[in-house]
Amino acid sequence: MILPPLHGLDGLDLLASAVLVLDDESRIVYANPAAEHLLESSFKALSQHKFSELFQNGEQMAVLFRQAIENQFADLRQDLTLERAGREVLHVHCIVSGLHRPGMAIMIELRETVQQLKLDREERLLDQSQANKELIRNLAHEIKNPLGGIRGAAQLLELELPERHLKELREYTQVIVKEADRLQTLVDRLLAPHRRPHIVGDVNIHEVFERVRSLIMAEFSSGLTIERDYDLSIPEFRGDKEQLIQAVLNIAHNAAQALAPRIAAGDAQLIFRTRIARQVTLAKVRYRLALDLHIIDNGPGIPTEIQDRIFYPLVSGRDGGSGLGLTLAQTFVQQHMGVIECESRPGCTDFRILIPLP
Incomplete structure (x- = not known):
């Protein structure tokens, strides 16, 4: 130098x-x-x-x-x-x-x-995320058209069923229609980030967290406490408030679901923390200031075998999970030029959202 x-x-x-x-x-x-x-x-x-x-x-x-x-x-x-x-x-x-x-x-x-290892990992995640988005968009469009045809054919078939067998055979056509509707809902969720316009306005990050807090507490009204550790000096910034609410909600809701055993025991905890980070590098760009947001839970932790893949679509550590919540959260944060990181071990999982400030 x-x-x-x-x-x-x-x-x-x-x-x-x-x-x-x-x-x-x-x-x-x-x-x-x-x-x-x-x-x-x-x-x-x-x-x-x-x-x-x-x-x-x-x-x-x-x-x-x-x-x-x-x-x-x-x-x-x-x-x-x-x-x-x-x-x-x-x-x-x-x-x-x-x-x-x-x-x-x-x-x-x-x-x-x-x-440096962290920067290399972020670069790989961004490349992988871009590839995932292209794959999802193309796959969803390929599925959507024949899906509508399958549903329509099932409805037409139901109209042609003989009256004497209508009751027992209608059960099968309804299975086809309902499964087609379920897959249509999944496709719509996959395409949601690409359809909705990016609406930018002034955002108070604590209003975002308070909205998420009220939604989580409405669903998990007992056995769960949410600790707020806010830096109230953080200024408003330009962003899409609804996207950020959805990103934080997806992470917090996943955490609350993972806390089910502790909720039953009455000692489940979420921590919402807001800070300002200085001299942050995101996607090879150096920013003087960035939002440093944390959603921390005291749950069992993310299984080690999927920790490197949790932001991939359709990867879930919970039975019955769609595996889309974190993928969508990452997409919404990336649309704000930010990134989501995660550190997890038994008893503590910390999702960190970094979003650059002007």
Whole structure:
């Protein structure tokens, strides 16, 4: 990476990777917003320390810095594990470069390897989602036309049934009609996101969550509590309110159904949490701010064998489930340039919705 002129360090503020500049005593003299986010500390706080003092295993970093200052390498690339007291370990790819400028001896670039894996996974999900949408649209149209013919033929056949056998044979034609109607409903649900126009207006995300909360509590009136953990400073934004309500409702309703044993026991819990995330990368685009929404339940967790496929159409972890709720939720969120992520283990499933803000 080429360092801009001394007066132009602000150009590094736009980078997605964390960049820090150290003086010849390894004290931090510059940190871009991505570095502040990664290290969970402001530049003002960081500037009071040597970089190696931030970590319990900082000695290895101190050695690298001395080598950089002594011109032992042009730049060094190395995967490191940085241990922090009371915080999660950081797994990073570190690039250390000597600068040899007045007051600016070393530049460090940190890229979280876990974050890179996450970005790669998001890219695969987006590609898969696009392929799924095309497949669903084409398949639904192929099914719809013959389905109408089958239903119509069954109704005509019923009219031609002999009177003496009408009662017993009508049962069979009605099975055909009802199953055709059921499949028609399924096809309509598959096509719903592509038919409905994207209606954009001002959206208060807490109104969205409150609407979903009232719907869930109306259906599950006892044995389930919904805890609200809202950041009320979140501003209104432009979006499709009805689509967002449907996306959050699909996730929350799935969670409530998975909580059936705990509802029976009276200790089922959902948590609705809203926050603002900073410096978020979605589909290779860096956003300064994003909505960070969570729907968390204390249920049994998603079966491990389907965790990587829960957003695929017709994949369900519940007997009798259509497997469309999460697919539609992901589609509606993607229409807002966002993404849904999920982490699940027994006792805690956390669906996270990220939607960029202007």
